[in-house]
Amino acid sequence: MPRYSALDRFTLKAATKAAELLMAPANRREVFDQFVMTVTAVTELSEHMRRITFHAPEFASFAVTGPDEYFGLLMATDRELVMPADDRINVRSSLRAMPEDVRPDLRWYTVRAHRADVAEIDVDFVVHGDAGPGTRWARRAEAGQKAGFRAGGSAYRPPTSGAVLLAADETALPALAAILSTETRPLHVFVEVPDPSFQLDLDATWVFRGSDEPGSAVVKAIQDATLSTVDYAWACGESGLATGVRRHLVKDRDVDRKAIMFSGYWKVGSARM
Numbered sequence: 001m002p003r004y005s006a007l008d009r010f011t012l013k014a015a016t017k018a019a020e021l022l023m024a025p026a027n028r029r030e031v032f033d034q035f036v037m038t039v040t041a042v043t044e045l046s047e048h049m050r051r052i053t054f055h056a057p058e059f060a061s062f063a064v065t066g067p068d069e070y071f072g073l074l075m076a077t078d079r080e081l082v083m084p085a086d087d088r089i090n091v092r093s094s095l096r097a098m099p100e101d102v103r104p105d106l107r108w109y110t111v112r113a114h115r116a117d118v119a120e121i122d123v124d125f126v127v128h129g130d131a132g133p134g135t136r137w138a139r140r141a142e143a144g145q146k147a148g149f150r151a152g153g154s155a156y157r158p159p160t161s162g163a164v165l166l167a168a169d170e171t172a173l174p175a176l177a178a179i180l181s182t183e184t185r186p187l188h189v190f191v192e193v194p195d196p197s198f199q200l201d202l203d204a205t206w207v208f209r210g211s212d213e214p215g216s217a218v219v220k221a222i223q224d225a226t227l228s229t230v231d232y233a234w235a236c237g238e239s240g241l242a243t244g245v246r247r248h249l250v251k252d253r254d255v256d257r258k259a260i261m262f263s264g265y266w267k268v269g270s271a272r273m
């Protein structure tokens, strides 16, 4: 088990406290497991999404902190994978300490399913051409290939009762599907995707953004919806979607900002390390 410095632990605590002034609390972990995993299967879910199954002995004892568990995927596309040191809480700072020629790329993904009995996870990747290392890696992944796993945490932590609103785009569909598989209460669910070819068999209000700004279609759908109250909201997807949904709920529906979990999973025109 890695031993983190007092400064690292203090920084994490301070960042957690600062985040909780602005948004709903997340599920945090104390230890950020890191290990190498092997691709065991690749399944085409649609023309836009590939499910990649990974095996690692460590998944037998790995515990998710919540349904939308996320992790850092460490990738070395054209060379052997060298893992960063795991003695710092901030994996980005461990990566910065590595020589550039061996440093793996890092992107964040959701654990769509975890099967401890066979030590596997499934990860559903949106493939969007070759624009970044994540999509490039996922498009070419095949059985036997190695990648690194760096544990993250999870964000979905609603109160035990009350009305819950969920808003997602295509990158947050794996997290949304995992949340829906654990929830039993009625939920208000809104999904914005580029066009109907991204739609999955999932009970939600689906809207299509076409060439509009991310978030504009889903914010309009929420504005038009008849919702009595919202006691907790989770809004994840492109940065404009996450912030747009939050702004609408706080300004127009008087929802407490500390009852809203929002996260920009990606940003048009920028890499998301």
Ligand SMILES: Cc1cc2nc3c(=O)[nH]c(=O)nc-3n(C[C@H](O)[C@H](O)[C@H](O)COP(=O)(O)OP(=O)(O)OC[C@H]3O[C@@H](n4cnc5c(N)ncnc54)[C@H](O)[C@@H]3O)c2cc1C
Residues within 6 Å of the ligand: 070, 107, 108, 109, 110, 111, 123, 124, 125, 126, 127, 128, 131, 132, 133, 134, 135, 136, 170, 171, 172, 174, 175, 263, 264, 265, 266, 267, 268, 269, 270, 271, 272, 273
């Ligand atoms: C907590 C968390 C969980 C996530 N879970 C998932 C998941 O399960 N599945 C998943 O597919 N993604 C998920 N994402 C989003 C994913 O990390 C981003 O889409 C990331 O930018 C992909 O990296 P990349 O290397 O492909 O592109 P980057 O190098 O980050 O970006 C390169 C270019 O591609 C664009 N771009 C990035 N993503 C997309 C996209 N989806 N469509 C169109 N253009 C894009 C950027 O705007 C940029 O111009 C998650 C993100 C977070 C923070």
